Amino acid sequence: MESKVIQIPDLDKKRRVKGIESKKSMYGRMFILPWCIGMAFFFIIPLIQSLIYSFSTVIVDPGEMSTQWVGLDNYKTILNEDPTYTDNLISAVTSFFRSLPIVVIVSLILAMVLNQKFKGRTFFRAIYFLPVIIATGVVMQLLTKNLNGVDAIITLSADTTNTYTSSGGGGGMDFTTILNSLRFPEDITKTMSSLITSIFNTLWSCGIPIILFISGLQTIPEQLYEASKVEGATKWEEFWYITLPMLAQTLLLVIVFSMIDLLTSNTNPVLNQAYQYMNDSAVYDISGAMLWLFFAIVAGTVGIVIFLYTKLLLKRWS
């Protein structure tokens, strides 16, 4: 008899808890459902499809496509037979890992400067965000590509040999031609213009990271800095022990964002090559293999970076 008396409230409690939990998770599912459906249709299914393409021969007939499984043949072809793919892959991967730390560090420095209190702060913030606004679609095309004889306004590639030959008006502002017209020695002109283009490239990919860093910096409570000032901390110590740990989440966000930005940029040689295959000759299997190999390398490295970051740094800082 006694055991029954004890059991009843137990059961009751269990049932009620289960009820709330299931109701909560139902709401949860409803909240995340629209995104999941979209993701499945526009990302996961196409992704699996393209992975299948990369392992098979795709035959395009009018009206339909048929695939035939060939295993690793496509990957062997691009690595052994394609003359340019390996070079493109190496240059894309190295430039990715070279630019990433530069972009992150430069934008952190600029964000910290822009987060200071000084006159004209809003103005400067707007200036540093301008490239993001300009650098889209048609405007960017106009700025970087030579369109039917119209010279590019800025030559964003560090290809200095090309800029010498580009000539003849059309409204282009080319640093090399400007420097040449000022009669500088050729060596100085070359170094100057490559320096300028690399600063350009960096600054033009810093717009969004700067915004992200600024909004991260603004969430750091001022009291921490006041306390550290009272304790007699130097600026350097403030940066290492307050700013950086408090920015841990933002830093991860910026790293991921810059990675995507760099990976999907128009100057990526692997993407360009694969895209050419796809568009010009409708070769979906080889191009699929090209892209998948590149993304496998990058995703692997990035995954390791994120894993180490969250496991080591975030734990230490929080």
Next chain:
Amino acid sequence: MELTAKQKKQQLKLKTARRDQYKRYTRSTGGNVLYTLFLLIFGLYSVLPMIYMVVTSFKPLDELLVFPPRFFVIRPTPANYQILPSLLDNLSVPFSRYLFNSLFISIVTTVLHVLVASMAAFILAKTNIKFKNVIFAVVQFSLLYNAYTLEVPRYIIYSSLHMIDTYWIYILPAIPSSMGVFLMKQFMDANVPDPLIEAARIDGAGTMRTFWQIVMPIVKDGWLTLTLFEFIGLWSITPTGTIFSESLKTLPYAAANIVQGGLTRAGASMAVSCIMMIPPILVYLVSQRSVTQTMSSAGIK
């Protein structure tokens, strides 16, 4: 109501404290000049091309063709802008249609994306549903892919959903982009304390109410930033091989038509690019103002 009053008081206190602190630790004049100079030098890099575009759009034809190119305009003329209506008349669809398409697509998709992404991010950041980690791994993974990779398989899905040559082609694929989810989740992780959510739950607020009245106001910074990014991206969207009727094409397409004109249209294409830049700049100004005003960090710490 009492809580908000308290919060306001607290914020006011914080603000005055900040101002006082600023007064005391303000930099010397030399320091200020140094800061401004440093920012100006690097700022020139971002702002020069834009100034050049605006300046060039006012150049008459003979100045456009001068070699070596001159930076400034000597005899400014609005001719490049005046020629635009006649160039746009040549298009088979009235210009207002392109404008409507662009605005409609940008606004509707931005709103839907921000909403869907924030909802998903809220669940990922603040609840314990099944497969949470799996879903977030998919988010991170999908960030690394760009449209190129998925273009062909996506096209097959579009056509099986009968989306080709409709507005849906612009709107639907843009909604579940994972950048928004990632961004919002990070913002929520950093700014919304778990005890606040628990307190709301104990007070009887449901998921919906917690989301709208507690989480979203706190991460206003986040979704304004997301709105800005998304709008800029969508404003410049040009369909590739998925839209065939002229009446469904967007403004960048019309602008590209003018730019394709080549050398003789150099001035006009500069003018049209300058006009294209205006809406993103407006969105930036609006969102940036509210971002700096809210200064986040409401609620408890």
